[in-house]
Amino acid sequence: MAHEPEPRDQLPPLADAAPAYPAAPAAPVLAPATPTPPTHAAGTAPALSVRGLWKKFGEKIAVAGIDLDVPAGSFYGLVGPNGAGKTTALSMATGLLRPDFGSVHVHGLDLWANPLEGKRLLGILPDGVRLFDRLTGAQLITYAGLLRGMDRETVAERTADLLEALGLAADANTFVVDYSAGMTKKIALASALIHAPNLLVLDEPFEAVDPVSAANIREILNGYVASGGTVIVSSHVMDLVQRMCDHVAVIAGGHVLAAGTVDEVRAGQSLEDRFVDLVGGRQTTEGLSWLRTS
Numbered sequence: 001m002a003h004e005p006e007p008r009d010q011l012p013p014l015a016d017a018a019p020a021y022p023a024a025p026a027a028p029v030l031a032p033a034t035p036t037p038p039t040h041a042a043g044t045a046p047a048l049s050v051r052g053l054w055k056k057f058g059e060k061i062a063v064a065g066i067d068l069d070v071p072a073g074s075f076y077g078l079v080g081p082n083g084a085g086k087t088t089a090l091s092m093a094t095g096l097l098r099p100d101f102g103s104v105h106v107h108g109l110d111l112w113a114n115p116l117e118g119k120r121l122l123g124i125l126p127d128g129v130r131l132f133d134r135l136t137g138a139q140l141i142t143y144a145g146l147l148r149g150m151d152r153e154t155v156a157e158r159t160a161d162l163l164e165a166l167g168l169a170a171d172a173n174t175f176v177v178d179y180s181a182g183m184t185k186k187i188a189l190a191s192a193l194i195h196a197p198n199l200l201v202l203d204e205p206f207e208a209v210d211p212v213s214a215a216n217i218r219e220i221l222n223g224y225v226a227s228g229g230t231v232i233v234s235s236h237v238m239d240l241v242q243r244m245c246d247h248v249a250v251i252a253g254g255h256v257l258a259a260g261t262v263d264e265v266r267a268g269q270s271l272e273d274r275f276v277d278l279v280g281g282r283q284t285t286e287g288l289s290w291l292r293t294s
């Protein structure tokens, strides 16, 4: 007999309690060890507030009790080495991956208790995004707008605006499957923007994107933040995060190592130097002596 998947809305509520599985190996955690409940007056809620977020894949603890507050109206960078848990944390924070433990509030709304209302506030560019690539670029953005319940006229106007702003107008009628990696990233970003969300969560938005397009995207995002929106970007490019973001969190081994304004976190150093200090793990390359040609 076919097994009916359980609708997400009807899943039992998440446990807020401490996880039953063993704690991850000790890491230099600067964040509070015990999750503190979010406390904020109505109207001043952070755009995103996560408490005690945990996720384990088999024996691997990918996210080990993350607490994070992203102020409304901020441009927030999330940085960390490969495998740090950024994508896993962002997936749980945006309703794409169910946490084992913990809570997620979007503008004060419990996302996992109210997934439909919560997701209306969100625009998401997931990592390794899989799109309906047998649609053209214009069709894909239109589809995203209609899926969000927008009227056809507004969708058509905004689709044209987004294609123009992201330099994709000439390829509006090309199938997405025939787009380059950078074009695919841009069309996915356009699909995340069409409903003018309150909070944009972008996993590696600049990966594979050329410098001119990256500058255009930065301008779009700066304008969005200036008008009251909140952006969270994950990136490996420290220089970009230092220039572009006003807040940053450094994640490694599933823990938040430091979080705050960019100036607080970098503490007088460049963000890159501070990142290397915090995360450590520089490898010696002596073992690769065979690779040297002379």
Ligand SMILES: Nc1ncnc2c1ncn2[C@@H]1O[C@H](COP(=O)(O)OP(=O)(O)OP(=O)(O)O)[C@@H](O)[C@H]1O
Residues within 6 Å of the ligand: 057, 060, 061, 062, 080, 081, 082, 083, 084, 085, 086, 087, 088, 089
């Ligand atoms: N679906 C999965 N099944 C098993 N392990 C997973 C899964 N997703 C992530 N992991 C593991 O969880 C850890 C965190 O992965 P995650 O993708 O969140 O890291 P990341 O910080 O986004 O890394 P990167 O910067 O390389 O993209 C890694 O050790 C990864 O191997």
